[in-house]
Amino acid sequence: MKKLSFVLTLSTAMTLAFSACKKLVSASPSKDAVMSSAIEGLSLEQNKRFSDGSEEFSEIYDEGSGLGPIYVATSCASCHSGDNKGHPSTNLTRFGQIDTNGNQYLDRGAPQLQHFALPGYTGERIPQGAMSSNFMAPIVAGLGYIELVPEQDMIDMADPQDLNGDGISGRVHWNVIPNWVKPSANAIQQNGKYICRFGRKGGVYNLHQQIVGAFNNDMGITTSYMPIDPYNAESGIHPSLSSGADIDDKSLNSTVFYIQALQAPIQRDQNNVVVMEGKTIFKNIGCAKCHVESLRTGNSIISALHQKTFYPYTDLLLHDMGAALNDHYTEGFAMASEWRTTPLWGVGLSKDAQGGVMYLMHDGRAGSFEEAIQWHGGEAEQSKINFNQISKTDQNRLIAFLSSL
Amino acid sequence: MRKYIFNFKILNTLLLFACIHHVHGQSDSLARRKTNDSIRPRLNMDAIYNRPFLTSTKLPVAIGGYIEANTQYRSTDGVSDGLHFQMRRMTLFVSSTMSKKIKFLSELEFEEGTKEINLEYCAMDIEAHPLLNFRGGIIMNPIGAFNQNHDGPRWDFIDRPICATGIIPSTLSNVGMGIHGKYFSHLWIVGYEFYLTNGFDDKVINNTEGRTSLHAGKENPEKFAQSSNGMPLSTGKLAIRHRNIGEMGFSFMQGVYNTWQIEGLKVDHKRKATVFAVDYNTTMLNNKLTIMGEYDRAMVELPGNYTQQFGSLQWGAYTDVIYTVIQKKMFGWEKAKLNMGARFEWVDYNDGRFRETKTNIGDDIKAIVPTIAFRPSGTTVIRLNYRYEWSHDLLNNPEVKSQAIQFGFSSYF
Numbered sequence: 001m002k003k004l005s006f007v008l009t010l011s012t013a014m015t016l017a018f019s020a021c022k023k024l025v026s027a028s029p030s031k032d033a034v035m036s037s038a039i040e041g042l043s044l045e046q047n048k049r050f051s052d053g054s055e056e057f058s059e060i061y062d063e064g065s066g067l068g069p070i071y072v073a074t075s076c077a078s079c080h081s082g083d084n085k086g087h088p089s090t091n092l093t094r095f096g097q098i099d100t101n102g103n104q105y106l107d108r109g110a111p112q113l114q115h116f117a118l119p120g121y122t123g124e125r126i127p128q129g130a131m132s133s134n135f136m137a138p139i140v141a142g143l144g145y146i147e148l149v150p151e152q153d154m155i156d157m158a159d160p161q162d163l164n165g166d167g168i169s170g171r172v173h174w175n176v177i178p179n180w181v182k183p184s185a186n187a188i189q190q191n192g193k194y195i196c197r198f199g200r201k202g203g204v205y206n207l208h209q210q211i212v213g214a215f216n217n218d219m220g221i222t223t224s225y226m227p228i229d230p231y232n233a234e235s236g237i238h239p240s241l242s243s244g245a246d247i248d249d250k251s252l253n254s255t256v257f258y259i260q261a262l263q264a265p266i267q268r269d270q271n272n273v274v275v276m277e278g279k280t281i282f283k284n285i286g287c288a289k290c291h292v293e294s295l296r297t298g299n300s301i302i303s304a305l306h307q308k309t310f311y312p313y314t315d316l317l318l319h320d321m322g323a324a325l326n327d328h329y330t331e332g333f334a335m336a337s338e339w340r341t342t343p344l345w346g347v348g349l350s351k352d353a354q355g356g357v358m359y360l361m362h363d364g365r366a367g368s369f370e371e372a373i374q375w376h377g378g379e380a381e382q383s384k385i386n387f388n389q390i391s392k393t394d395q396n397r398l399i400a401f402l403s404s405l
Numbered sequence: 406m407r408k409y410i411f412n413f414k415i416l417n418t419l420l421l422f423a424c425i426h427h428v429h430g431q432s433d434s435l436a437r438r439k440t441n442d443s444i445r446p447r448l449n450m451d452a453i454y455n456r457p458f459l460t461s462t463k464l465p466v467a468i469g470g471y472i473e474a475n476t477q478y479r480s481t482d483g484v485s486d487g488l489h490f491q492m493r494r495m496t497l498f499v500s501s502t503m504s505k506k507i508k509f510l511s512e513l514e515f516e517e518g519t520k521e522i523n524l525e526y527c528a529m530d531i532e533a534h535p536l537l538n539f540r541g542g543i544i545m546n547p548i549g550a551f552n553q554n555h556d557g558p559r560w561d562f563i564d565r566p567i568c569a570t571g572i573i574p575s576t577l578s579n580v581g582m583g584i585h586g587k588y589f590s591h592l593w594i595v596g597y598e599f600y601l602t603n604g605f606d607d608k609v610i611n612n613t614e615g616r617t618s619l620h621a622g623k624e625n626p627e628k629f630a631q632s633s634n635g636m637p638l639s640t641g642k643l644a645i646r647h648r649n650i651g652e653m654g655f656s657f658m659q660g661v662y663n664t665w666q667i668e669g670l671k672v673d674h675k676r677k678a679t680v681f682a683v684d685y686n687t688t689m690l691n692n693k694l695t696i697m698g699e700y701d702r703a704m705v706e707l708p709g710n711y712t713q714q715f716g717s718l719q720w721g722a723y724t725d726v727i728y729t730v731i732q733k734k735m736f737g738w739e740k741a742k743l744n745m746g747a748r749f750e751w752v753d754y755n756d757g758r759f760r761e762t763k764t765n766i767g768d769d770i771k772a773i774v775p776t777i778a779f780r781p782s783g784t785t786v787i788r789l790n791y792r793y794e795w796s797h798d799l800l801n802n803p804e805v806k807s808q809a810i811q812f813g814f815s816s817y818f
Binding site: 005006009010024025026027028029059060061062063064065073074075078081082087088089091115116117118119120123352353354355356357359 | 478767
């Protein structure tokens, strides 16, 4: 009898405890505060691929799973934490190309430096005389939309000769692509070159190319497309063609799908008066000439991405940003002072991925929005001057707008 | 240099041989519980022998074991995977006294079903003098207190302290040998242990945990037959107990963890891992209040310019405060107890600052775990835990909050 009452007491206690579960745990952060959710309206099968890809994205590699021998980081997520921006401690370095005549240091391990190595190997060092630039990982949320912007739309936004005389002459990056990259059916070609849009120099054709490259160059993870580990010229050991790729095509494809299906960063407080005034100022002083508010996707088999208007604040074009942002390193057919307009969506959440501090611009050199604007030169010189001439209140309104993105 | 290798097969044969020679002289056939002399104060180092064993006079051995199982509902930043049932582990131990001064104990552990089966402990003790005993086999490295005294039923919490799994990789045992001894006086006991064992391997800094981890470095399945580098890991502990105050232990462990030579050829620099631990426990108010805890600090030498995900300094600490609220006959159990208490813990897996930004490297975790534990008898515990955890990622971004509600039991059998 006594044991019976014990069992009853216990069962009641358990039931109470677990029915209280939902109350005893904290609420999830709202969707506009994070970047790692999937776009809405995915099919069950697509949800499954998304979650496989998500796992792949945070997978930490070691020697056993194919890391290195030389590498920059051990997982995608260690650089793109929470699908958000990177941090100076995971910046990568590229070297060896100063102009549009190609990289002169390819036989010395260029373009990317893999400065870390598995125990027992030595990391790469920048060869003497090579110029280099640091790159901070950008936000990867929303790139599925960006991938689907029709090439013709990009050409229409470009104004390489500055025919409208506004001092801004964005141009598309026509670049050669590796033979394993499959151009889309209606791709526009010019002398064997294609319109590229990813990467800070805008030299990468699509997400597939970007991600195959990331696996190989950032982590030393081989795929069927890039089956050879990065080469350390200094140690002179030629990496052998491994018998099989470190990850199979299925894992690679789900990683690509994961990035394609990530929800675009969502603006917060967009109806706040100060934010709305800031947005008007952003347009009035010329920021939006490069940081174009809205673009539209073309056709997609993912219905949530098909023919959709979205708000990335970029034109996906290359702009000459002046001497201060010229690192004397470049890629493809961009000049060293040219950079692709960084999408500003999600920029207000940078802090949450950067340890509560802000690191902006391609290498994180700017510690605040004001500093980022002061680094703008070249084609953006006039908009910077405009920013410096408006009142402090208006400047703060503009900053409030940027923070809401 | 010749590698020193403890050959486990030979040891086993020896022990088996010793057992066979010890089957005479008993008559009654009922298995009975062996009562340990619990009057004598004990140190953490005695925990492995100080367990309820079943003996049968037909057999030369005493056997025992314990199980640990629970249900868990866990949620991180509001996202939960729902309710899970977990069979954490089942452990079997077998001990025998082969002659007055020779003892043997082995402990076999099945974790999460049969996912991991480990021979956690399997060693022989030969006593020359209370102050000088020899121990050899697979031994528990005497680092910290939890590692030595980790049986589920002894704890009022379902999870092990994070520092005792994340910094010191409990249960840490290795093949080796060494000495231990104790000195008793009226009020004091002093105990020491010192062993040389096989140690860790390169996985300490080359693993899929993405952080420095002695845990990853202990998994090498070869470690029972061969050291990763032919250099022993030394572990030593000094513990002191005052009958009325409590116990304190100071322990130390150091060894080269990486494979720096292959067949006599030097292939890398030697890199050391060093761990210090301080532990304490005390009971007061008529044994109603127990306070215990541990501080662990691990220092791991890294290759020059290594990725900062892997830290060279880690530390962690926990304190358990347990109060016996009711102690009387309950539900028909004579000496039942109802305990309430809490655990406070804090672990920093990577103590330091980023080279580039001079900002703090995160990768830390803090938790508070209130508990209610019902002990129908000394060998069984039924416990309900609520865990509230705050953690920072490597970059020290805004903390992530996790909660878990756990209900489970653990019992010797």
